[in-house]
Structure formats: C-alpha cells, structure tokens
Amino acid sequence: xxxxxxxxxxxxxxxxxxxxxxxxxxxxxxxxxxxxxxxxxxxxxxxxxxxxxxxxxxxxxxxxxxxxxxxxxxxxxxxxxxxxxxxxxxxxxxxxxxxxxxxxxxxxxxxxxxxxxxxxxxxxxxxxxxxxxxxxxxxxxxxxxxxxxxxxxxxxxxxxxxxxxxxxxxxxxxxxxxxxxxxxxxxxxxxxxxxxxxxxxxxxxxxxxxxxxxxxxxxxxxxxxxxxxxxxxxxxxxxxxxxxxxxxxxxxxxxxxxxxxxxxxxxxxxxxxxxxxxxxxxxxxxxxxxxxxxxxxxxxxxxxxxxxxxxxxxxxxxxxxxxxxxxxxxxxxxxxxxxxxxxxxxxxxx
Amino acid sequence: xxxxxxxxxxxxxxxxxxxxxxxxxxxxxxxxxxxxxxxxxxxxxxxxxxxxxxxxxxxxxxxxxxxxxxxxxxxxxxxxxxxxxxxxxxxxxxxxxxxxxxxxxxxxxxxxxxxxxxxxxxxxxxxxxxxxxxxxxxxxxxxxxxxxxxxxxxxxxxxxxxxxxxxxxxxxxxxxxxxxxxxxxxxxxxxxxxxxxxxxxxxxxxxxxxxxxxxxxxxxxxxxxxxxxxxxxxxxxxxxxxxxxxxxxxxxxxxxxxxxxxxxxxxxxxxxxxxxxxxxxxxxxxxxxxxxxxxxxxxxxxxxxxxxxxxxxxxxxxxxxxxxxxxxxxxxxxxxxxxxxxxxxxxxxx
Numbered sequence: 001x002x003x004x005x006x007x008x009x010x011x012x013x014x015x016x017x018x019x020x021x022x023x024x025x026x027x028x029x030x031x032x033x034x035x036x037x038x039x040x041x042x043x044x045x046x047x048x049x050x051x052x053x054x055x056x057x058x059x060x061x062x063x064x065x066x067x068x069x070x071x072x073x074x075x076x077x078x079x080x081x082x083x084x085x086x087x088x089x090x091x092x093x094x095x096x097x098x099x100x101x102x103x104x105x106x107x108x109x110x111x112x113x114x115x116x117x118x119x120x121x122x123x124x125x126x127x128x129x130x131x132x133x134x135x136x137x138x139x140x141x142x143x144x145x146x147x148x149x150x151x152x153x154x155x156x157x158x159x160x161x162x163x164x165x166x167x168x169x170x171x172x173x174x175x176x177x178x179x180x181x182x183x184x185x186x187x188x189x190x191x192x193x194x195x196x197x198x199x200x201x202x203x204x205x206x207x208x209x210x211x212x213x214x215x216x217x218x219x220x221x222x223x224x225x226x227x228x229x230x231x232x233x234x235x236x237x238x239x240x241x242x243x244x245x246x247x248x249x250x251x252x253x254x255x256x257x258x259x260x261x262x263x264x265x266x267x268x269x270x271x272x273x274x275x276x277x278x279x280x281x282x283x284x285x286x287x288x289x290x291x292x293x294x295x296x297x298x299x300x301x302x303x304x305x306x307x308x309x310x311x312x313x314x315x316x317x318x319x320x321x322x323x324x325x326x327x328x329x330x331x332x333x334x335x336x337x338x339x340x341x342x343x344x345x346x347x348x349x350x
Numbered sequence: 351x352x353x354x355x356x357x358x359x360x361x362x363x364x365x366x367x368x369x370x371x372x373x374x375x376x377x378x379x380x381x382x383x384x385x386x387x388x389x390x391x392x393x394x395x396x397x398x399x400x401x402x403x404x405x406x407x408x409x410x411x412x413x414x415x416x417x418x419x420x421x422x423x424x425x426x427x428x429x430x431x432x433x434x435x436x437x438x439x440x441x442x443x444x445x446x447x448x449x450x451x452x453x454x455x456x457x458x459x460x461x462x463x464x465x466x467x468x469x470x471x472x473x474x475x476x477x478x479x480x481x482x483x484x485x486x487x488x489x490x491x492x493x494x495x496x497x498x499x500x501x502x503x504x505x506x507x508x509x510x511x512x513x514x515x516x517x518x519x520x521x522x523x524x525x526x527x528x529x530x531x532x533x534x535x536x537x538x539x540x541x542x543x544x545x546x547x548x549x550x551x552x553x554x555x556x557x558x559x560x561x562x563x564x565x566x567x568x569x570x571x572x573x574x575x576x577x578x579x580x581x582x583x584x585x586x587x588x589x590x591x592x593x594x595x596x597x598x599x600x601x602x603x604x605x606x607x608x609x610x611x612x613x614x615x616x617x618x619x620x621x622x623x624x625x626x627x628x629x630x631x632x633x634x635x636x637x638x639x640x641x642x643x644x645x646x647x648x649x650x651x652x653x654x655x656x657x658x659x660x661x662x663x664x665x666x667x668x669x670x671x672x673x674x675x676x677x678x679x680x681x682x683x684x685x686x687x688x689x690x691x692x693x694x695x696x697x698x699x700x
Contacts, residue, residue, distance in 0.1 A: 219592025242569025271618025
C-alpha cells in the first residue's frame with residue numbers, strides 16, 4: 001500500500017454544474033495547497049483544455065490530462081455505469097488500479113463509483129466490505145456518520161471495521177486525535193437492541209487502545225457533541241442521512257412560507273437575515289468535503305453531484321491530506337490488529 | 351374481539367407532570383366527546399380523588415376509580431417494571447385482560463408498557479409481533495411512521511403486518527380513507543436494498559385492495575406529501591424518530607443562538623415571532639395524540655411522558671375513536687386475509 005505516486009485523479013465529467021466548475025475547483029486547490037504535486041484531469045480532452053485556458057491554468061506543470069470519451073449519467077444504473085470502460089469515472093479507477101494515481105475525486109453517480117471501486121480496486125486485506133463515510137454538521141461541531149450506503153447488510157465484524165474506518169477518517173478530516181466512537185442502536189442498556197449490535201458491542205469493547213469506543217448510543221445522541229463518529233450499517237445510515245435532509249428541506253420551506261406570510265414577518269426576516277445566512281452557511285454541503293469510500297485500495301472521494309468549485313477544492317484538499325497522513329496504511333494496521341484480537345478472543349488458532 | 355365494554359382505563363400515575371395534569375385531560379375529554387361512556391382512573395385513590403375535586407368532576411357518573419398503589423418509574427427497566435403487579439400501568443393492563451376495559455392510555459415507561467401489554471394481552475390471532483406506531487407532522491400534512499421500537503428484528507411477514515397495522519391506524523387517526531403506504535429502504539429500483547425488503551415488497555404488492563401500497567420509498571420521501579404511512583422495522587424507526595428529534599432540538603438551539611446574537615437580529619426575531627410560534631405549534635407533540643401499540647388484544651395508547659392535559663385529552667379521544675370504529679376487528683380481518691394471500695402464493699396448503 002505504500003505507493004510512490006501521490007497523484008490525484010480528478011473525474012472532470014459528470015458533475016451537475018459541468019466541467020468548468022470542476023476545473024475551477026482544481027485551480028483553487030492548487031493555489032491553496034502547495035503540497036499537491038500532481039493532479040490528473042480525466043475526461044473529454046477538448047473540454048478540459050477549454051476550461052483550463054479559461055481559468056488560466058493551461059500548461060500548469062502540476063496538471064496532466066488523461067482522456068476519456070464517455071460520461072456515466074447521474075441516473076444510470078450502477079450495473080450499466082461500470083460497463084462504460086472509457087468513462088471518466090472508470091478511467092480514474094483504472095489510474096488508481098495501475099498505481100499511476102493514489103487517490104481520486106468524483107462528483108459522479110454514487111452507485112457506479114461504489115460498485116466500480118470495489119470491483120476494480122478491491123478491498124484492503126482484512127476487510128470484507130467498503131463503507132461510505134460522511135461528515136455532518138451540528139450546532140457547534142462536526143461528526144462522522146458511516147456507513148451511509150455501501151453495505152446495507154452488515155455482520156458484527158464488518159460493523160467493527162466500520163468503527164475503525166470511521167475513526168481514521170475522523171482523525172484526518174476533522175483533526176480529532178482520539179475520536180469518540182458510538183455504536184448506533186435502540187436502548188443503551190446492555191442486552192437491548194439486536195443480537196448483531198450486542199455482538200458488535202462486545203467486539204468494540206475488546207479493541208482497547210485501537211479506538212476510543214464510548215459505547216452504545218441512541219438516535220437522541222446523534223447531533224450531540226459527545227460523539228465524533230456514529231457507526232451503523234449502510235441501510236440505517238442511508239435512510240438516516242436522507243431523512244435528515246428531507247426534514248431539513250421541509251423546515252426550510254416551512255420557514256420561508258411562515259416568514260413571508262405578512263409584511264411584519266417579512267420585515268422581521270430581513271432584520272434577522274444574517275442569522276439565517278449563518279445557519280445556511282453552517283449546513284452548506286460544499287464546506288464539508290466529500291464522502292470517502294473507505295476500505296478499498298486507494299483513496300476514493302465522492303463529492304456531491306451539485307458541488308461548486310469550493311466543494312471540489314475541499315475534496316481535493318482532503319484527498320491530499322489522506323495521502324500525506326497515510327490513512328490507508330493506518331487502517332490496514334488497525335484492521336489487522338482488530339481481526340487478531342477478536343480471533344484470539346474466540347479461541348481460534350491465530 | 352367484540353368487547354361489550356367500551357370503557358377506557360387511564361393510567362393516572364407515572365406522567366412527568368403528575369396526576370393533576372392527567373385528571374385535567376380527563377375532564378377535557380369528557381367535555382369534548384359525549385360518546386365517551388366510561389373512564390376508569392387507575393392509581394393512588396386519595397390522589398385521584400383530590401385532583402377530581404380540584405377539577406370539579408368528582409362523582410361524575412362517567413368516571414370510576416380503580417386503586418393501584420405502585421408507580422413504574424420512567425427509568426425503570428421493563429423487566430423490573432412489569433413485576434410491579436399493583437402499579438397503575440399493570441392494573442390498567444389487567445382491566446383490559448379481564449375485558450372490564452377495552453382501551454387504555456398511559457404516559458408511563460414505554461418499555462414496560464410494550465413488554466406488559468405483549469405478555470398480558472397477547473397478540474391478536476395471525477400476528478407475530480406488536481408495532482409501536484406514531485403520528486409525525488410535516489409541512490402541510492401528518493403521516494404515520496411505524497414501527498418505532500416494538501420489534502427491532504423483523505421478518506418480511508412481520509413488516510407486511512406493520513403495513514396493515516399502519517394503514518388501519520392512519521385511517522382512524524388521520525381520517526385518510528386509502529392511506530398511501532410506502533416501504534422504507536435504500537434505492538428504489540427493484541433488486542436494491544436488503545433481501546428482507548425485497549421479499550416484503552413482493553408480499554405487499556400481492557395484497558391487492560387490502561392496502562394502498564405505493565411501493566419502495568427512500569429517506570428523501572419521508573417528510574414529503576406523497577406517503578401517508580412509512581413502514582420500517584423497530585430498529586430503523588426508533589433510530590429515525592430519535593435522530594429527527596435530536597436534529598430538531600439542535601436546530602432550535604441554533605436558531606435561538608443566532609437570532610439573539612445582536613440587537614438587530616433580536617428585533618427581527620420579535621417582529622417574526624408569530625412565524626416561529628406557528629412552526630413551534632405545528633410540531634407540538636401534544637397535538638398528535640399518543641402512539642398506539644398495535645397488534646395486541648385491546649387498544650393500548652402510549653402518550654408522551656411529558657404530555658400536558660391537551661395531550662392526554664387527545665389520547666383519550668383517539669382511544670374512543672379506535673373503539674367506535676372497531677379498529678382491531680378491521681386489523682384482525684385484514685391480517686387473516688393477507689396471511690391467506692401469501693400462504694396461497696407460496697403454494698402451501700391453505
């Protein structure tokens with residue numbers, strides 16, 4: 001896993017706002033972080049060149065273009081998407097597979113990226129499934145929720161792996177040295193919840209210094225400050241994040257309606273405008289970088305489909321941080337140690 | 351299931367605001383609905399009498415007192431709670447078991463109520479597990495979410511039963527004739543999600559006129575107007591409702607902080623006060639009655655621990671509506687029919 005290349009492949013196509021926005025994000029990232037040594041821009045060459053010229057970074061020695069003629073659509077089925085061999089996304093994965101690049105950023109179709117990455121890059125030794133991890137803002141802090149959809153049916157061992165993956169993601173992305181890890185369940189007394197959760201709880205308790213496991217948590221705790229990493233399976237996590245978005249969207253509409261219902265309320269809303277802007281800014285998805293697909297050989301970051309150039313820049317900066325700090329190497333070691341601990345506990349020959 | 355008694359047992363003890371609030375709710379309910387023929391107030395007799403006198407309804411011919419000396423605490427473990435045989439909650443369940451009452455309302459410990467009701471009342475024929483159902487407000491409509499915690503590990507057949515239970519609850523509580531039923535999953539294409547969901551989807555599609563099944567839904571749809579009943583297992587539902595409460599609480603705190611950050615924002619907030627009040631009112635839990643534990647022999651309603659007298663009144667009115675409209679009889683017939691359909695489908699002898 002110690003790759004010589006620190007190049008990052010950028011899937012320039014397939015973003016909602018078009019390749020221009022992606023290239024602008026590339027420009028911002030180059031300016032922001034001098035440690036970025038090499039970005040490989042993957043997509044339709046003529047379009048990439050046009051936008052590089054527009055942004056004034058055509059010919060930048062830190063940039064390479066790698067042509068790809070196809071685009072995977074946002075609504076395309078993953079089984080169909082991953083068959084598009086000359087698509088920008090699949091070409092990015094090929095670059096990681098051949099170790100020409102060590103990381104990639106894509107705004108494209110999530111299902112195709114998860115399927116493609118798992119098939120092309122395969123999992124790191126010791127892991128059984130990947131996990132899609134995400135940063136979520138709360139009032140005064142950020143936290144990590146995983147898995148949000150890569151692995152809907154999870155064994156206790158896989159849930160334990162999610163905890164390790166999330167802990168490593170949190171350390172790098174949020175800079176928290178010993179992230180507090182909570183296992184999401186219903187009822188926090190021992191013996192409550194499902195058998196799968198009880199078994200996972202036992203595993204996590206046995207990991208000692210490997211992670212900072214604080215125990216079982218309930219839905220009530222998710223947005224509270226006492227948990228840095230919320231661990232769950234991809235079924236629960238995906239439903240949870242989408243429902244929260246749905247609730248958030250509903251509330252936004254409701255506020256809009258109520259605050260414009262008459263001239264007095266409208267005036268009040270204008271005077272409090274900066275409060276609403278501050279809240280909107282806090283939950284702006286472009287601030288919180290992209291969701292890494294953890295567990296595969298390579299750094300794979302899924303940025304929001306509707307990312308703006310700031311979102312793209314943040315995703316590239318995160319990819320670079322993950323490379324600088326050797327995230328996957330740390331994961332590899334921790335997973336091996338954890339697997340050994342539970343193997344020993346279960347009395348099987350090591 | 352055709353009980354002669356239409357009496358409703360009221361667990362007067364164990365509410366956060368004390369027995370006085372419950373008795374006031376009883377008074378409001380009696381005034382509101384002349385169809386309420388008999389309420390049995392269960393708890394410490396002297397306390398009940400004191401509050402009845404305070405409310406001016408002592409000696410009301412529609413009221414009976416049934417003494418109980420113990421109270422199950424809010425934080426008591428269910429296994430411990432249900433052993434308190436002379437507690438107001440367990441005495442209520444006894445009244446249902448002996449058919450002296452047909453329904454009950456309690457603000458007490460949810461775990462004890464679920465465990466006690468399942469053990470004492472047992473499930474209606476054809477059902478395998480109870481489900482706790484709840485009404486949730488959205489922008490311009492209300493919807494039902496179930497199960498929110500009674501049955502964390504659910505088979506496809508049990509999930510199908512949840513759909514039937516929720517449909518019946520929705521008809522009575524929200525007055526929707528053909529509630530639109532959605533099965534909560536990740537990814538709505540056929541073949542996505544878990545095997546359990548795919549199997550349930552097949553079952554629900556085969557039920558024909560029995561319920562108005564609209565298909566698979568994702569988290570995105572939960573707060574949207576196109577679904578009246580969101581069906582899931584008790585693990586997902588419990589985490590979902592508690593996380594939404596956690597998000598909602600966090601946002602409330604955030605708005606408070608931002609809107610009071612300086613005098614201009616404060617003035618704005620004062621002018622828009624009625625908008626915030628309208629939103630707060632929309633999400634006031636006391637408006638949406640109590641959560642029925644569906645599937646048991648009898649009507650069991652769990653009101654919020656912190657219910658005020660309006661909340662108690664609404665719970666009693668809902669219990670009366672469920673009795674008037676023979677909810678459990680309808681459930682019994684629908685479940686029998688559904689079980690027959692899937693039995694036939696699977697080619698087993700009927």
